[in-house]
Amino acid sequence: MERRNQVFQILKPPCVRLSQAALGLAGKSPNSKAVVASLNELLKTLQQVSGTPEALDEKLADYVFFPLSHVLRESQKLPIRALELSLQCLSILLRTGWRSQIAPNLGGQLLILLTFLASPSSAEQKISATSEELQSASFECLSGLFFSLSATTVGRESLITLANIPSLGHAVTIILEGIMDGPSNEVQLSALKALEAVCSAVKDRDVLANFLPGIVSAITKVLTPSTKSRRFVRLLEGGLDLLSLLFQVVLCDEQTKTLRSSSSMSSEPLESGKVLTSSWLKATAGQIKIALANILKLRQHERIEVRQALLRFCIKIIQECRTSLSGSVSMLLETVVSLSGADNEDDIERALKQITVADPTLIDLLRSSLHGWVISLPRLMRSSDDKAKHKIIHQVSVAFRLLNDQGVDLTIVDRVIASSLRDSITNVLTDSKGVGSVISSTPTNALVESRGWLQDGRSTSFQSLIMSSRTQEDTVEELKLLLEQLAVSDSSLMVARDLVDSIRSNRAEPQLASFWLSLNLLQFNIKHNVELEDFLDFGSSQLGVQTELLEELYSFSLSILTNSDSDSDSDWRFHALALETVALQATQEKADFRIELVDALYPVIHLVGSSNSALRNHAITCLNVISDACGYSETSGMIVSNVDYLVNAVALKMNTFDISPQAPQVLLMMIRLSGPSLLPYLDDLIESIFASLEYFHGYPKLVELLFSVLKGIAEEGVKSPQLAIAAGEDHLHHKSPWKLATITEVADSIKKLKADAVMTDEEKAERFAEAFPHRPWKEPDEEEQDSEINPKEPEDDRPSEAPELPPPAPKTFNLLLKISQLTQHYLTSSSPSLRTSLLSLLNTTFPTLAKHENSFLPLINTLWPVLLPRLDDPEAYVVSSALDVIGIMSTHAGDFMKGRIEGTWEDLKTIHRRALHSKNQPAAYYGREPLTQIASQRSRDPGPIVFSLSQIVAQPQSQEYYVDAPTRMIWESLVRLLMVIVEYVAVSDEIFDDILDMLDPILDERGDVRTALENRNSDAVWLRDLKKQTLTMRKEGNKNLSAFKIPKPIGRPEWHFAEIQVR
């Protein structure tokens, strides 16, 4: 009481002031400003007061309303602002003081008043102006009013008294107008709220039923999506909620059930006022169905709130009104299913499940719509609307899952689903045709660089095959989900059976589609069964069918893979799918799959060399999967332990002159992986390679590839244990005796310098007699040159070598020999890279072949004529390699090379000159002048020595010039060769001198060169140094030749050191 008085005291002054102002309005001088001010004051006070709950009661509200009623009465004279404020006040009153109860009379009056105010048309007539605020405020007041009225039974009943019905009807009409055409969102929303209040206030179903058509049509208009007006989201939500509320009240099944019975019993309605009859229901349901059809379009609304509201709406209606609105249920159900895709599926599905469990008829409905969807699936998949595709697939899969969970018999659906799915996938595949099949430009290396794919991150999952666009990927993902659903169902194997059967009968895309589908289906099925088998044992029947299907797929895949070359233009995706199948089968069979590797391994590896990168990746993945499944720790391990199968496959391929690059590549890879132990099994393969080389020698690419295989064989071959050991010993053997011999020889030759030419010939003849009988294996035409050979060398060399020893590891050795011999025909090839590769092959095999001299020396003889022209090769690196090969020949054949080296000496000199020329072009000019002088003093051809001598002087400068790579390469090789010649070959002294001249410039820089030369003839080197010294001295200006004299070295008097002076 105390509190109420307080409130009253607070409220009293503004009310008094307001009533005064309002009364003033009636007078002559209306002061609207005063009214507005006092209204403002009152509103503020009211807001203040209403802040504390229960502050205002009915009495107080009445008290406050009194001045307000004055204001409202004079509404015409007042500005809109005053009306707004008074309505706000009224709204507060309705919310607070009159909330629990309101006098029915007052309510009726207010209803009329507010309706009047809310109506835009009435505003035009009587009120000077209207505003959005006014309208929304009046709607708010209306809703407050209805709430207040609904709070008491008296109020509710008063609302539907005969007297009030018309005004109520008007109010509803106005509200609906407000909802539909309200100028702003606020107005529409408040109108909607008011309507909600009406619905909750009017409990009488008959009255509501009367309003129903109007409300439904208005709200439908609001909810129907149209391009013209975009409705406010909350309005849509509210509209949906309202409708569901309304339907629940009016059309709820429980109500209509009784209705039907009653109406059937008595044909005459009980009360004439009542409209609810079964015929009415029927008509209404029909109308509502039309309305719903429009409303349900909202499922494509982009806002989640709206969709959720729609979902709520649908579910509610299905739950409550499914008999009365039976015609619409299927529509609603479809909407729910399609909505489930969007968001929080679980809830929706749970709801759906509850619904379907409640009513079995719904299941039939769902099934028939599923059937419809499945049938329309291919058509939709053909459309370009990805969203629609996505949606329908999702619908199918949700419906399928639901029905399957309920254990519904789905045979009707199963019958069509296989073909429908196939057609759908066909469409997707046709769309994505050609995508992803990017042909990489360098396919050939893929296999050979085994390190790359064998050891890098082992992927064990396949990339998706159908990948044209982002959206399509989604579609495919959806499809996979659907398949997963399908796989879980009992009928999955039937469907799979259908699909597998259709694989063989179809062609092109449909076939591919069947393949893809059946594979995926089986995959899911297996996954599912594995999960299930942990708990249950189904016996063998189901598993049997599954394995049988998989087996069928597998054999189909194998046939695809093994015929991979026959129709290479066929869709690569077949191969990819086949690979996936093989992998699946492998994972199923685990270690048991090893036996299948006889047939399966090679085709898979073959595809690793494919030119299609996607297919290649597939193949690699497949290999990884297989090796994992078979229990190999590594993919390379699997290859090594099944290399016999691969050898067989490659051999059969090569035997038929199949010239696809993969077979040799696979071979090379195998050789690299398994090392020399494989070689004894390869003899016929190598023969096949030789035969192919013979047939296809005109194709440089192929020849190169084949030789790369041969090179691989050679490189592995020299590693084979027997040959490897032998090579080491051999190396030392050749070298050490020769060093000894060199020194003595050098001593001899220095001695000889003094003697004249006749004397030398005699000595030679003498030596000839000793040496020749020991070298019966020389070619006749070389006798002459060989005759000069150092007698000591053969004597030392001979006994160490057992007569006619068979070569070590005969099979491998002969292989290497054969390969090396074969190179002679291809060294003239037009492809420089082949030439280099051949030369490096020779480089690899020679040290090993040298072990068996009786085959090695004839080999040199065969190769020499083709090797020599390589020295004039336009490609520097070929020249360089040729020099290296000659070097390695010299190393291992030793004096056998003497004649040949001497024979080609001029060539070597030319090369040297060329190299030097391009190396020191500027320097050549620099030192031109002194050359002629020295040259004139020389009796013999001064060519190289002149250059080198001049170079000595020019050297400091020349080093600063840029030397291009080819020249440097040749130069390096030449130096190496010359060193080898000096070390291992008993070349004549003239040549030694030349070599000394050539190597002179680098004598000081490179210790190894100096050592090599000194080993042969240290005195010559010393002499060279000395001459250089004097030359520099002379260069410095001391032109006097008498000063050029050198102190004689200490030696025997008959050595006549004076000779030095001349040179």
Added chain:
Amino acid sequence: MDSKVQTSTLPPAQPTYIFRGHTSHIHCVQIVRQNSRLLTGDADGWIVLWSLASKRPVAVWQGHDAAILGIAEWGPEKLLSHGRDNSLKVWQLRPADEKHLSNAPPADGLSTHRPQPWLLHSLAVNTLNFCGFSMCPERASSSPAQLKHVSSQEDDAKSVVSDSILVAVPATEDKQVDIFQLPSERRLYTAPRVQPIDTGMIMALKLIHHPQATNLLLLLAGYESGHTAVHLLYTLTTDTPQQAWQTIYLSQPHTQPILSLDASPSLTTYFTSSADAIIAAHRIPEIPNPQTLTNPPEVPRSATLASAPAPVQVAFKINPTKHSGQQSLRVRSDGRILATAGWDGRVRIYSTKSLKEVAVLKWHREGVYGVGFAEVRVGEGHGGVDRVDRADGTMQRLQKQRELQMQAKHWIVAGSKDGKVSMWEVY
């Protein structure tokens, strides 16, 4: 079946698989153990048992010091091998023993430890050229056979079959043949030379039971001179049972030494091949009238039949093939085709009825020395293969299935001088 490949429009046949691993010439190949294993023997005395399913060796050992001349299977557990080192060995090699033996092929080098299977018998026998042994189960006991036109003995014969066999090898006297009994290792008979013609050394032989009287032994022999003869072992119906040989057929279709011969499974016909280009078919004669057999004068065991020189007859059918040097003639178990191994590296397949060439298999670059057929299994057919026992778990299912597939196919294998064995699927 044969007729559809007569056309030459088909692409050349390709081998299904090449077995690599032997280092020297392969002399004999034989598919054993119900088509599940392949047995090969090479010139260095190596014997390799391959699994047809996995195509890998399951047992490798050096059985002899010299070339293997012949290999055969004796029951499910025993293998016979005949080497040029003058020995005939019987090995015990049960499927379970395989895992104790080396499975590294000879090409992998000699370093590996290679145990030999259990040696049951080692018989010192004579070896002549490349004439291998011939084996046949002993139908009757070693007691004198009754000369009857009966096959009712099959029942009790079977009990004997599993145990004892007769093995024919060239005798020390190079025109005769010794017949040993195993496991007793006794020499039972010595078949005499053909009189009065000089046939030269024995080159090929085959020991069979007569098709009508299964207790009668027939010895088919091919000679250096190109002669071939059929010798019958009969029992003299005197009080003391004595056995004697009679040459009941003699023919000379070839001008060069006979290289191989084999009889059709029905034992009514046999075929010979020689170093010349001729393939000949011969009828095995009906059993002669017992009267004519009983009449000859008393002859001691293993003596010559001087009194009854057989007339030289004309061979039943002759095909001058123009390809000389065909050896290792084998008739397939269904009797429809026969194959020869050619020195020119080709395997030729002929129809047994017409002796027409129906296929040429070319893979080897060097001469082929031996061929062998897989047993053609009738009855089980192809239907039985698909329906693999799924009841016994999935563990060995694939393997079993594959093995069955392999067993059902009509393989022919050929071993060559290049040390490789090619396997083909024909007809």
